[in-house]
Amino acid sequence: MNxxxxxxxxxxxxxxxxxxxxxxxFYELCLAAIMRxxxxxxxxxxxxxxxxYGLSVQAGSFWEARFAPQERVRxxxxxxxxxxxxxxxxxxxxxxxxxxxxxxxxxxxxxPAIIIFYSVVFFLVADIGSLSGKALAFLGSEPGxxxxxxxxDFQGLLLGLSGLIGALLFLKLSKIGDVWWMVLILACxxxxxxxxxxxxxxxxxxxxxxxxxxxLIGLLITAAGLFRFQDMRQLYLKDFYHNIxxxxxxxxxxxxxxxxxxxxxxxxxxxxxxxxxVPEWILEEEEPVVRAYTQKFTRQPDFPRGYMLYFNGRFIxxxxxxxxxxxxxxHIPVVLNGKVPxxxxxxxxxxxxxxxxxxxxxxxxxxxxxxxxPSLTRLAQNxxxxxxxxxxxxxxxxxxxxVGDAFVYLDQDRHYYDAIYMDMPVPASYRFSRLYSSEFFRxxxxxxxxxxxxAFQAPGSGHFMYFDDQGRQGWSSKNKWPVYYDTLQDAGFxxxxxxxxxxxxxxxQAAKDLYELxxxxxxxxxxxxxxxxxxxxxxxxxxxxxxSLRKYVYALQEGFIFAKAARKEKTPGYRDWVxxxxxLNPQRFEAAFQFDYPQRAxxxxxxxxxxxxxxxxxxxxxDL
Amino acid sequence: xxxxxxVYFLTFLLAACGLIEALVFVHLSxxxxxxxxxxxxxxxxxxxxxxxxxxxxxIRGAVQPDWILAVLNAExxxxxxxxxxxxxxxxxxxxxxxxxxIHLFILVAVSGIAFVRGYELDLITRWEYVDPAPVPRRIxxxxxxxxxxxAWLFALFLxxxxxxxxxxxxxxxVNAAGIxxxxxxRDQVPVSRQNQFYLYLYFHLILSALLGWGAIFAARGNFxxxxxxxx
Numbered sequence: 001m002n003x004x005x006x007x008x009x010x011x012x013x014x015x016x017x018x019x020x021x022x023x024x025x026f027y028e029l030c031l032a033a034i035m036r037x038x039x040x041x042x043x044x045x046x047x048x049x050x051x052x053y054g055l056s057v058q059a060g061s062f063w064e065a066r067f068a069p070q071e072r073v074r075x076x077x078x079x080x081x082x083x084x085x086x087x088x089x090x091x092x093x094x095x096x097x098x099x100x101x102x103x104x105x106x107x108x109x110x111x112p113a114i115i116i117f118y119s120v121v122f123f124l125v126a127d128i129g130s131l132s133g134k135a136l137a138f139l140g141s142e143p144g145x146x147x148x149x150x151x152x153d154f155q156g157l158l159l160g161l162s163g164l165i166g167a168l169l170f171l172k173l174s175k176i177g178d179v180w181w182m183v184l185i186l187a188c189x190x191x192x193x194x195x196x197x198x199x200x201x202x203x204x205x206x207x208x209x210x211x212x213x214x215x216l217i218g219l220l221i222t223a224a225g226l227f228r229f230q231d232m233r234q235l236y237l238k239d240f241y242h243n244i245x246x247x248x249x250x251x252x253x254x255x256x257x258x259x260x261x262x263x264x265x266x267x268x269x270x271x272x273x274x275x276x277x278v279p280e281w282i283l284e285e286e287e288p289v290v291r292a293y294t295q296k297f298t299r300q301p302d303f304p305r306g307y308m309l310y311f312n313g314r315f316i317x318x319x320x321x322x323x324x325x326x327x328x329x330x331h332i333p334v335v336l337n338g339k340v341p342x343x344x345x346x347x348x349x350x351x352x353x354x355x356x357x358x359x360x361x362x363x364x365x366x367x368x369x370x371x372x373x374p375s376l377t378r379l380a381q382n383x384x385x386x387x388x389x390x391x392x393x394x395x396x397x398x399x400x401x402x403v404g405d406a407f408v409y410l411d412q413d414r415h416y417y418d419a420i421y422m423d424m425p426v427p428a429s430y431r432f433s434r435l436y437s438s439e440f441f442r443x444x445x446x447x448x449x450x451x452x453x454x455a456f457q458a459p460g461s462g463h464f465m466y467f468d469d470q471g472r473q474g475w476s477s478k479n480k481w482p483v484y485y486d487t488l489q490d491a492g493f494x495x496x497x498x499x500x501x502x503x504x505x506x507x508x509q510a511a512k513d514l515y516e517l518x519x520x521x522x523x524x525x526x527x528x529x530x531x532x533x534x535x536x537x538x539x540x541x542x543x544x545x546x547x548s549l550r551k552y553v554y555a556l557q558e559g560f561i562f563a564k565a566a567r568k569e570k571t572p573g574y575r576d577w578v579x580x581x582x583x584l585n586p587q588r589f590e591a592a593f594q595f596d597y598p599q600r601a602x603x604x605x606x607x608x609x610x611x612x613x614x615x616x617x618x619x620x621x622x623d624l
Numbered sequence: 625x626x627x628x629x630x631v632y633f634l635t636f637l638l639a640a641c642g643l644i645e646a647l648v649f650v651h652l653s654x655x656x657x658x659x660x661x662x663x664x665x666x667x668x669x670x671x672x673x674x675x676x677x678x679x680x681x682x683i684r685g686a687v688q689p690d691w692i693l694a695v696l697n698a699e700x701x702x703x704x705x706x707x708x709x710x711x712x713x714x715x716x717x718x719x720x721x722x723x724x725x726i727h728l729f730i731l732v733a734v735s736g737i738a739f740v741r742g743y744e745l746d747l748i749t750r751w752e753y754v755d756p757a758p759v760p761r762r763i764x765x766x767x768x769x770x771x772x773x774x775a776w777l778f779a780l781f782l783x784x785x786x787x788x789x790x791x792x793x794x795x796x797x798v799n800a801a802g803i804x805x806x807x808x809x810r811d812q813v814p815v816s817r818q819n820q821f822y823l824y825l826y827f828h829l830i831l832s833a834l835l836g837w838g839a840i841f842a843a844r845g846n847f848x849x850x851x852x853x854x855x
Contacts, residue, residue, distance in 0.1 A: 029665055043654070044779045046664040047647065051775025054668070058768040062761055154680060156764070160673025167665045174661070270661055407656065430783075434655045611655050613787025 009201055013073060016197055017135040018162050020080045021057075023186055024132030025166035027087040028053045030179045031125060034091055037179075037272070037313040038098050038240075040428035041617060049125050056126040057159065060133025076138045077207050081194050083131035085218050088187035088225070090124050091180055095236050097121070102244045174270045180233050181226075188222040191215055237263040241276045241310070268375040271312050275385070278306035278318075288513030289552045290320050293503055296582040304385055311349065311425050319389060322353055323582045325457060325558050328501045329423060330357035331577065331584055332592060333455035333562045336497060338572050340364060341418030345447065347406040347435070350376035352390035354423045359396045360578045367399045368417075372424070374403040406435055410443035420444050422456035433616040436484070437609050441491030445565050454493070454563045458484045462500040462559025464595065467550050471505050473595070481597055483615050484561055486607040493563040496599070497571070499592040500560070503553045506546075514545040632766045634748050639770025640777065641795045642741035646671050646734045647778045648792045653730040663730070670731075671738045678742025 028049050035045040067075060101117035139158050173182045195215040198207050225232060242260045261277035283306045290305075291297055297305070307319040317325075334340055340363035348354055350371035358367050371377040380386045381394050394401060402409065406422070422444075427433040434440060436458075444454050460480030464473040481498060488496045574589035609615040646667060654663040749763055782791040 025669065043651070043660055043664060043783070047775045047779040050668045051772040051779075054672075054768045054775075055772040058765050062765060065761060154676070156672060156676035157680065160669050160671075160676055163669025164666065164673060167669050171662055171665055270659065405657075429660070430651070430655055431660045610787070611652070612789045614655075614784065 012197060012200070013076060014139060016080055016193065017076055017138045018158065019190060019193065020076075020083055020135035021132045021139075021159060021162040022166040022169070023087065023190055024057075024083055024128050024135070025053065025163040026170050026186055027083075027090060027128050027183065028125060029167065029170045030087075030183050031090060031094065031121070031128075033174070033179045034094060035121065036429070038094075040312075040314060041430070043430045052122055052125045053129040053132075056129030057133035057136060060130030061137040061155070062133070063130070064134040064137035072138050074207055076135060077194060077198060077211055079131050079134040081191070081211060081215055081218065083128060083135070084187045084190045084194070085214075086124070086127055086131065087183060088191075088218070088222050090128065091183055092236075093124060094121060095239070099239060099244055171270075175267075178233070178265065178267065178272055180236065181229055184222055184225050184229065188219065188226055191218045191222060195219055233265070234262060237265065237274065240313070241274070241308075242279070266375070266379055268311075268373045268379070271373065273376060273379070274310040274313075276308040276310060278308060278320075280306075282306075283320075286320070286552075288510050289507075289549065292507045292510030292513075293552075293556070294321060294323060294582045296323055299582070304388055307385060307389075309351070314425055314428055316349065316425060317351065317353065317389075319385075321556060322389065323357075324501050324556055325560075326353045326357045326423075327581055327583050328499070328558070328592065329421065329455060329457050329560055330354055331581065332499060332560065332589065333419065333421075333453055334361065334577055335575055335589065336562050336568075336571060337419075337451070337453050337564075340577055341452070342366070343415070343417045343419075344368070345417040345420045346370065347409075347420075347422040347424060348372070349423070349425060350380050351386060352380045352393050354421055355396075355399055356389075356391040356393040358421070359391075359393050359399065360580055363577075365398060367396075369399060369401050370406055370409045371401055371403050372405070377401060377403055407440055407443070410440070410447060413447065415447065416449045416452070417447055418449050418452050420448060420452070420454045422454075424457075426459040427616040429617065430614055433609065433614045434611055436487065436616055437611050437614070438487050438490045439611050441488055441493065441563075445492050448565060451566065452564070456561055458498070458559045458561045460559065461498055461561065462557045464500075464557070466554060467505060471550075475596070475598075480616070481559070482607050483609050485597075485599065487609045487615075488561070488563050490608045493565055495562075495564040495566065495568040497562040497568075497593075498559060498595075498597045499562065500595055501556055501558050502591045502594060503556060503588065504591070505550050505553050507549060510549060511545050514548055515541060631748055632763065635745060635763050635766040636770040636773070637798065638741055638744055638748070639767045640774035641798050642675070642737055643671070643771050643774035644778050644782065644791055645737045645795050647775070647783075648788050648795075649730050649733045649737075651783065651788060653727070657727070667734060671734060674735045674738035675742040675745075678739035678744075679746045681739075681743060681746070 029046075032042065032045040032049045035049075036042040039045070064072065064075060064079075097117050097120040101113040104113035104116060136155055136159055139155055169186075170182070173185075177185075195212065198209075198212040198215055201207060238260045241263060260279055263277075264275040266273040266275070296303055304319050309316040309318075340361050342363070342365045344358055344364055344367045346354055346358065346367060346369045348369055348371055350373055352369070355367060355369050358364055380390055393399060406424075422435065424435050425432055427436050441454075448454060458480065460478070461484055463476050463479045465476050467473055484498075485496055571593070574584075574586040576584070607615060650663050650667040654660040657663065745763075745767065778791070782788075782794075786794075
């Protein structure tokens with residue numbers, strides 16, 4: 001009976017170690033997933049984290065193998081406990097260090113801040129890896145097992161097997177909840193198992209009851225975290241979206257961001273969609289400029305204000321000025337092509353805002369919208385706010401929604417279209433970079449009719465230097481236009497016309513309203529009797545107003561590209577085909593083409609973005 | 625080959641190259657199949673699992689140095705051949721409206737690379753340690769150091785700056801260089817079938833020329849296999 005109990009206990013120990021390795025890999029994957037949220041580019045983080053993980057597992061295993069087998073049992077309990085406690089708090093540490101990096105970047109500059117942040121990230125990865133490695137050293141060399149039957153040489157197989165289980169578990173759970181939840185639930189279950197192990201085996205292997213107390217505390221903390229999970233997640237999300245992205249000052253980092261509106265999070269497959277409400281005081285500050293550049297709020301006073309949509313932490317739209325990119329993307333190509341297309345294919349994330357603009361054209365007979373995600377499409381059709389934003393465009397009988405990947409859709413579709421539109425997120429990862437590749441553009445070209453065109457929002461192509469004193473903007477080396485141009489040329493598009501949502505930097509009404517907003521004691525003209533001071537204060541206020549307007553206009557500046565396979569000689573003048581636009585007018589149409597984009601007869605081969613050689617995203621580690 | 629540093633270096637090299645080769649296929653699979661996450665999440669543990677299977681496949685067997693040539697030969701040909709056949713499977717997938725073919729192919733390709741690398745590591749270590757005792761742990765440290773270097777090299781340099789085609793060809797060229805290196809120390813290598821070795825060498829000289837051509841062509845950015853086939 002005793003022998004049987006001992007064998008069972010040895011099996012339990014092995015199981016504990018095996019679980020620790022599987023969960024260790026799971027934690028690493030969660031770290032990679034959260035880095036996608038903070039920085040972007042899951043590929044980069046997956047590969048780099050996995051590399052560090054493998055090395056640290058081996059280092060941990062190497063270190064632990066020095067100890068005698070009897071000692072390793074006690075070490076196993078300790079290491080597993082520390083592993084799961086580290087795993088449970090890893091995302092919190094990572095969040096705090098990300099917030100800290102934003103703060104440091106302000107005072108020390110971006111490079112030291114990033115170096116410190118990345119050091120914390122890889123320290124966490126290495127720590128979890130080495131603790132997993134220590135558990136690995138235990139496997140195959142359990143005390144009490146006949147040395148001839150030990151299987152130390154097969155530890156690598158066990159590492160692979162346990163990692164595979166951790167990976168499959170990650171894929172399964174990532175469709176149910178987000179990373180914070182996944183980490184907490186796994187840590188809680190594992191700490192509970194360790195607690196049971198300590199209770200059962202503290203006499204047999206002389207485990208200190210101190211570890212039992214630690215396990216109990218850990219269990220209570222993780223259980224409390226799960227119980228108050230929603231509040232905890234809100235804290236992180238508010239801190240990320242309000243304090244870090246809209247940085248206000250060091251004091252805001254320390255506040256719990258409780259005074260900000262609640263953030264709605266939707267799980268879209270394995271992606272996250274966050275609906276962020278801008279605080280009222282920011283909306284009040286922006287009121288004059290927002291109203292100045294669009295007629296939307298004059299014509300539709302009830303239109304929801306201050307809602308922002310983020311996809312995996314990357315900005316998608318803001319309800320206050322979503323019509324600007326959508327009108328530029330949809331209507332300017334129609335003007336450039338000189339006629340309204342009949343059959344339109346649209347690749348969209350699924351929100352349906354471009355569809356709304358397309359349905360304004362009565363001449364369009366059919367719109368096929370290929371949505372990226374089924375969950376997002378359902379959300380866009382059912383969520384009250386998104387329904388308001390897309391104007392229930394999906395109910396238009398001309399609209400047909402297909403859920404699928406754009407690349408695969410073009411491979412399988414055999415139809416031709418008069419126009420193909422694409423409105424996809426910024427290619428901050430290879431997942432979206434493929435939709436800006438030569439291979440994809442070739443497929444698009446193959447599906448266009450003879451006079452058909454392709455129009456898409458080209459992130460980074462509208463990036464120019466900030467306004468100089470004369471209000472002019474110079475070429476920026478960060479502009480991605482050469483990549484788009486070379487790639488489109490390679491794909492066989494002979495007409496490539498870039499344009500930008502460029503607005504007037506002086507707007508009379510906006511300037512007047514902003515001028516009134518700048519009233520404060522330091523600029524109080526009545527309090528000063530000295531004419532010099534009065535003039536100086538007046539000049540300061542004018543400069544502040546001018547700068548505010550320029551910053552707003554600069555922030556709205558986005559790049560778009562119109563492309564055709566056929567050569568197009570001349571650009572026609574502006575014509576309003578719809579008569580119901582909020583932003584576009586003849587002056588702004590002219591201003592959209594005011595920038596000088598370099599164009600060459602041939603193309604520089606090294607700038608072609610292909611699947612086999614992705615040129616987008618560019619500098620991936622330093623562009624935080 | 626009684627130089628332990630050489631064993632460590634070769635272990636490091638085969639791990640780094642093996643991982644890069646596997647990552648080339650994983651990335652292709654990922655970008656052609658909508659969601660990058662599953663491919664990248666599963667590949668590493670699967671790679672380790674199959675690698676270890678390859679390494680322990682003949683763990684109690686005798687050392688046969690000829691096998692090293694055979695394995696290196698297989699590796700050299702494996703990558704370019706697999707890369708080309710990948711596109712064949714891709715089009716099979718499109719034709720039959722199913723991604724099963726492509727997933728199956730990627731699984732086989734990554735498994736093949738991992739198995740061959742594992743087998744090769746076993747051969748290298750046993751060449752030095754002829755007796756079947758467990759290999760020293762330090763070799764695994766160098767192996768994982770190689771994996772780490774390969775992963776970071778791929779993520780930060782090869783994928784964004786060099787591209788997948790050149791990476792695959794470079795990796796193949798390293799294997800070809802390994803064969804040439806063995807030819808340089810042929811007096812110390814107990815290969816029984818000398819004639820076959822010269823035959824291998826002949827093939828690899830031609831292959832190296834082909835690889836060099838491929839690398840130069842790919843570096844110009846024109847060597848877009850998918851475009852050649854679809855165009």
